[in-house]
Amino acid sequence: MRSDRRSILGGGLILSLLGAGRASGQSPPPSVAGASPPGLPQPVETIDLWPGGAPGPKAERPIEQVVERSEDPLVSDRAVLGIAVPRMAVFRPYRPNGAAVLLMPGGGYRHVVVDKEGYEMARWLTARGFTAFVLFYRLPYEGWLAGPNVSLSDAQRAMRLIRKRHGDFAIDPERVAAMGFSAGGHLCADLGTRFSAHTYEPVDDADGLSARPVCAAPIYPVVSMQLPAAHAGSRERLLGTNPSRALEAAHSPHRNVPMDAPPFFILHAEDDDVVPAENSLLLHAALKARGIRVELHLFEHGGHGFGLRKAIGKPVEAWPDLWRAWARGTGLG
Template identity: 80%
Template sequence: MNSDRRSLLGAGLAVSLLGGARLAAQTPPPSASGAPPPGLPQPNETIDLWPEGAPGLPARLPVEQVEERSSDPLIADRAVRGVVVPRLSVFRPDRPNGAAVLLIPGGGYRHVVVDKEGYEMARWLSARGFTAFVLFYRLPYDGWAAGPDVCLSDAQRAMRLIRHRHADFALDPERVAAMGFSAGGHLCADLSTRFAHRTYDPVDDADQLGARPICAAPIYPVIAMQTSHAHAGSRERLLGPSPTGALEDAHSPHRNVPRDAPPFFILHAEDDDVVSVDNSLLLRAALKAREVPVETHLFRHGGHGFGLRKASGKPVAAWPDLWREWARGTGLT
């Protein structure tokens, strides 16, 4: 039995176990060759974002591909590209605290890094009572009609759908946070500054709900799209090779902060050699100028993409607990 067949069977089992709770594992979680690492919780179910399929289909549909980048059978590091069915993978806690976190993995807008910046943090959160939703979002270079807004469309829809389904997960619909990493940090910040920007036509009752998170946590985020500060790969894959200044500004969260933006928690390592710490500093300055509450943690060492696994043994390893204590003050918990 191949790995895709195992995934489909696992998804079907999740549906049968959940029964009448109106939850269905739809598109199964990604599967590279081989079984997932033993002993690690896997998603309870998945939720497709768009009931009739994602809007604005490209002329040539991409093919979803999963690359396992880890050579260690005990550590998964999957990268997914060509997402055609945007979806949420759900990690339920044993004892829900009524709060949810939308997790947005990074990947430079080239792919979605689902383990290191998705599932690992989801396990940490669910062990502490949070219901975690890992977002598989479409990628802008695949030719979707929404262009650079396609990722934001999926993030907005995800926030609304979590709120719409709050009773299924024992959630307070107002207590839904967003957290993103690297390019996912850009999408987190974009969602948290342009939550009211219309990027798609409503498809059902969920779209009557707000997309503003109660709080936002961009972690070592890409922010600026101007060449002086931008992560070149993210910029080109999001905006194309020669974007106008207006397009750069439209997709630079620090240029779009409204006064009703949610509180922000920003984290970056000063020795990050992939995404300059200046990105976080620009965002912080813009939030302060708009009098939006912001807490910023800069660590001397950490590099880029540390998530949980690469932070171990360093001072930056304290960051999840710092976020959790900060989040208490926002009303999330």
């Protein structure tokens, strides 16, 4: 799978260039005039993760670009790359239930999907009282000095900031969950297993807080970095073209499960032709071996990247309610 910028942008029209060099002030969520379908709630606030700018940039920061991939004016399907100002887009519920979910959309570590695995899931959550934070994380192949740890750095920092600012959102700092999809599922599982890994130097008192989610839900996740189970594109963009076995192991969540990992909810379709369901089986087995609470759902049909919209009318459509019922038993509520 090619990972150069030309092939990434070839699948859609570049609609927006955002000021990615901006390092202070709240950056807007990825948006394009007229691109959002009318009547759907959009985030009206964002939280920049790094007050002095993201740590460890290469000499030249990437320029943020938003690609609209949908040809239907009523269904937006944006993807963003070149993220130099990592941030969270915030969705507030009308009646907060005191719990929050950090959402990590997928995109094969080539871009971050905005709508299908970000904003749509955030709307579902806020309709049920959860405060949702959609994470726009830096992409490792774009040259950050943290290398394969750069996305995890953003996820750890995001969890800590949510806890630091819990009073601003009427949430309990002990009731913050993580959910991710595909490559974002890898990031979610990485956060759920390496929440205490030292991936960046502390920048303020928020970094004294825990990055451990109360529970983690990797959905059709990339897990293994070892072929043939690995998703080749995610592996190459995360680790490079010829990673060592040691590097593969260091970034395969099922190889790094600690004894204090949070409970996991894992979901996959057996007919997934992009990320083999074996990834979820490996993670499930590793969690069970450590005695960590885990629930695994395998659906016969669903393919890859179904999120909410592509699950409609299929048995896999039930997955968000299955997660919610399970999450009540973890303390999330």
